[in-house]
Amino acid sequence: MKVPFIDGHNDTMMNFENGVKPFFKGTKEGHIDWPRGNRSGLAAGFYAVFCPNPDTDPLPVAYKTEKGYEKPFPRPLSYAYACEYTNKMVARFLKMEAESGGKFKAARTVGDIEGAIAGEYMAGILHIEGAEGIDKDLHALSVLYEVGLRSVGPVWSRANAFGEGVPYRFPSSPDTGPGLTEAGKNLVRECNRLGIMIDLSHLNEKGFWDVASISDAPLVATHSNAHQICPVTRNLTDKQIDAIGESNGLVGVTYSINPNMVTEDGANNEGAALTDITKHIHYMIGRIGINHVALGSDFDGTRVPTALKDVTGVPKLLNLLKEEGLSRDDIEKIAYKNWLRVLKETWKDNS
Numbered sequence: 390m391k392v393p394f395i396d397g398h399n400d401t402m403m404n405f406e407n408g409v410k411p412f413f414k415g416t417k418e419g420h421i422d423w424p425r426g427n428r429s430g431l432a433a434g435f436y437a438v439f440c441p442n443p444d445t446d447p448l449p450v451a452y453k454t455e456k457g458y459e460k461p462f463p464r465p466l467s468y469a470y471a472c473e474y475t476n477k478m479v480a481r482f483l484k485m486e487a488e489s490g491g492k493f494k495a496a497r498t499v500g501d502i503e504g505a506i507a508g509e510y511m512a513g514i515l516h517i518e519g520a521e522g523i524d525k526d527l528h529a530l531s532v533l534y535e536v537g538l539r540s541v542g543p544v545w546s547r548a549n550a551f552g553e554g555v556p557y558r559f560p561s562s563p564d565t566g567p568g569l570t571e572a573g574k575n576l577v578r579e580c581n582r583l584g585i586m587i588d589l590s591h592l593n594e595k596g597f598w599d600v601a602s603i604s605d606a607p608l609v610a611t612h613s614n615a616h617q618i619c620p621v622t623r624n625l626t627d628k629q630i631d632a633i634g635e636s637n638g639l640v641g642v643t644y645s646i647n648p649n650m651v652t653e654d655g656a657n658n659e660g661a662a663l664t665d666i667t668k669h670i671h672y673m674i675g676r677i678g679i680n681h682v683a684l685g686s687d688f689d690g691t692r693v694p695t696a697l698k699d700v701t702g703v704p705k706l707l708n709l710l711k712e713e714g715l716s717r718d719d720i721e722k723i724a725y726k727n728w729l730r731v732l733k734e735t736w737k738d739n740s
């Protein structure tokens with residue numbers, strides 16, 4: 390089933406350290422490139438600017454406990470390092486548009502995304518995952534907005550000047566530490582003012598409720614699943630899911646299995662079935678309705694089940710939803726209509 394879709398999160402830019410030409414030509418590695426995306430219906434995606442720790446940062450499963458794992462926070466990043474890295478990644482994003490020959494457009498308006506849904510080009514939404522590269526006075530935020538930034542996750546699973554993400558722990562509640570700092574609260578207000586989406590994925594629970602109480606935009610978790618099914622810190626409790634629904638926001642369901650956010654065992658489970666992913670989709674629909682569920686792969690930022698493989702597996706996932714009883718309209722809502730509604734409201738964009 391080929392339906393155009395908007396994907397809530399990828400780390401694909403990390404794969405193009407040596408230039409973006411292979412993205413357009415196609416590569417055998419990673420989860421997303423232009424040809425595979427285009428073939429599968431990937432109309433638009435959130436392209437993350439993520440600053441990795443400069444020292445080694447092993448996967449969470451390296452920190453085994455009796456029942457699962459508990460990874461400590463990686464070291465905080467220095468502003469100088471994060472700022473330089475952020476500029477490098479944003480420049481790469483701009484290069485993707487510039488070198489695409491019209492095949493890839495940086496989405497600055499909802500109209501830009503509608504063009505992608507209509508098949509005119511592929512669109513990328515510039516996202517920052519962990520705002521270490523933004524100064525506390527938020528000067529960089531205004532500059533980045535002008536460049537095309539339209540989505541910010543204040544924290545990754547790390548502590549920074551704005552708040553704390555959840556450390557990777559399984560099994561564990563997402564209530565792992567303090568809420569947003571004053572700078573974090575200002576960041577939320579300024580994102581609201583500019584019309585930048587705030588991403589709740591990776592925030593700890595107190596930070597989540599801080600955003601919920603301050604923000605005037607629909608609440609969005611771009612790549613998170615149901616904690617009730619897979620009790621990892623990165624997933625959302627029922628109360629959080631309900632708040633997202635009540636705000637007219639959405640959850641982008643993720644396929645991440647290392648760290649595992651899909652199956653109840655929490656282990657590295659590349660053998661997970663596509664039904665293990667759709668289980669989260671049905672669970673969310675059951676709680677908050679079809680209008681508040683979307684896709685948020687985390688492609689190229691994690692491993693995904695072998696059954697899905699890469700972006701070319703998404704049509705299989707949508708097919709499965711059809712077999713499981715969802716109508717064409719339901720599937721279109723999950724694939725792109727819900728994202729369009731939320732972005733229209735959040736970007737304060739009347740185009």
Ligand SMILES: [Zn+2]
Binds near residue numbers: 518590
């Ligand atoms: Zn992430």
